[in-house]
Amino acid sequence: MPIYNAPLADMRFILNDVFQAEQFWQANENLNHVDAATAEAILEEMAKFAQNVTLPLNRSGDEEGAQYNNGTVTTPAGYKEAFRQYAEGGWIGLGADEEWGGQAMPKMLTVLADEMLFATNPAFMLYPLLSVGAGMALNSYASQEQKETYLPKIYSGEWSGTMCLTEPHAGTDLGIIKTKAERNEDGSYSITGTKIFITGGDHDLSDNIIHLVLAKTPDAPAGSRGISLFIVPKFLVNEDGSLGERNPVGPGSIEHKMGIKASATCVMNFDGAKGFIVGKENEGLAAMFVMMNYERLSMGIQGIGASEFAYQNAAQYATDRIQGRSASGIKSPNKVADSILVHGDVRRMLLNVRANNEASRAFAVYVGQQLDITKFSTDPEAVKKANDRVALLTPIAKAYLTDTAFQATLDAQMVFGGHGYIREWGMEQCVRDLRIAQIYEGTNGVQSQDLIGRKLIKNNGAFLEEYIAEIRDFANNMDTHLNFIKDATLDAATDIEAVSRFIIEQASEKPDFSNSVAVDFLHAVGLLSFSYMFARIAAAAKDKSGEFYQNKLTLAHYFVQRILPELSMRIAKINAGSELVMEFSEEFFTSQS
Secondary structure (H helix, E strand, O other): OOOOOHHHHHHHHHHHHHOOHHHHHHOOOOOOOOHHHOOOOOOHHHHHHHHHHHHHHHHHHHHOOOOOOEEEOOOOOHHHHHHHHHHHHHOOOOOOOOOHOOOOHHHHHHHHHHHHHHOOOHHHOOOOHHHHHHHHHHHHHHHHHHHHHHHHHHHHHHHHHEEEEOOOOOOOOOOOOOOOOEEEOOOOEEEEEEEEEEOOOOOOOEEEEEEEEEEEOOOOOOOHHHOEEEEEEEEEEEOOOEEEEEEOOOEEEEOOOOOHHHHEEEEEEEEEEEEEEEEEOHHHHHHHHHHHHHHHHHHHHHHHHHHHHHHHHHHHHHHHHHHHOOOOOOOOOOOOOOEEEHHHHHHHHHHHHHHHHHHHHHHHHHHHHHHHHHHHHOOOOHEEEEEHHHHHHHHHHHHHHHHHHHHHHHHHHOHHHHHHHHHHHHHHHHHHEEEHHHHHOOOOOHHHHHHHHHHHHHOOHHHHHHHHHHHHHHHHHHHHHHHHHOOOOOOOHHHHHHHHHHHHHHHOOOOOOOHHHHHHHHHHHHHHHHHHHHHHHHHHHHHOOHHHHHHHHHHHHHHHHHHHHHHHHHHHHOOOHHHHHHHHHHHHHHHOO
């Protein structure tokens, strides 16, 4: 059976040493209810839940899968009880406002709790994840009455939430959705249409499901400006809060997927279902993006969880597996062969995964800190700066963290050799389950377009300029004993600055340019971000004694020597331009000659 031990020591190091979380929390009047002891207790309890409850259900859930029968969806054995325990433990409302029954914990902390769930059972994690996202959208845009009706029940786990955007003909281009919303005499709306790929669209885990649905009213403007957001409950809610009659909304089928098979991905049919508008007509997309941006960071955390799970299992396998002898001489004379850890290529794969995990975890906490500033700070200037930083880094958190994590799971699988392809070891499921993270909530290609188009070109590089200034300020104040990472980070910042100017110049003259180089640019900024994270890790570890801290410094060296050089390759590809990419005719792609 696959193993998992929550990396609590690394999590404590990132929170306490790298980001001085307690000082940050205590300095904010809206967060001073949190201290290091509280954070550690929460992480320890989540570790127990992840290791003892969700991990044992991961493989069985994958094998049984969610089931659809006669309009009803059921989850695999054990999921309902696990969800009950998760809800009763207060985990759904961990980061929610206390007004609605939440615990108001900072995002810096909840990203680490979420990582453990994603590591042990990503399909299970998706059910409460969508509820939290729906709650955030409602808390930001719903009326007070709507909040009072829905939020306490969502955060208690009695009800759950979904996000209903995609239609068979409308994925990225939401402006062409066809789902209709016609106003009823009582002020509600009649919602008619079909949505696809709806995570948790139906299941047996909660008493009610609150669908957040994008639709258009009859006289709505064309395109995305005409989209409104509606609450469409599975069961209508009576005035006293009890459940009423069944709303005409339900699953037409569930998708048969490559991975996350225990998560019910539904085709949802709305047949004149009663809906209630959130906010104003034609302003629904902004509310939905509150939820989508939350989910995008969560997909990055899904990547970290999978990569950590893969690393632990691959490292244990490499330690136990004996095969061949070391090139520098026998290391285990009492055995017929040495551990495969003596082989440089096996170490290369494991070190790549480990470096990815540690930088990714630090980056997720960093983005979480920016989100905490936007939510809890009383300084308008700090809030604006943090909002800009979140806008810049959200596509990187989603796309770069999942791209690097997917490669990490492939490397970990390769460590197993043929056993990595066999079901019992858990690696093939890990790879299958993670693949979707690069696709849903806006594909990683779309995230790259968002970064280069909206976050760089549209504002003439202002967001990136502020980020680079912060990186330079930190690096320039580093100890000279850390010049290896200091100089590498400063050089990377200069390279990104130069290529960004080149992109802005080229984009004004060549309309196809930015689309062609967007993925390379996102990976380039991702590499700079990881270098920044390793700079912060190294700075936090340098004055501490012990193997744990020395390993942080050595891994930072490894990153500089063996991973960061990819930045030059990415920049070379950007500088190559888009001409050759766009030169091929459309017929070329279907031609057999």
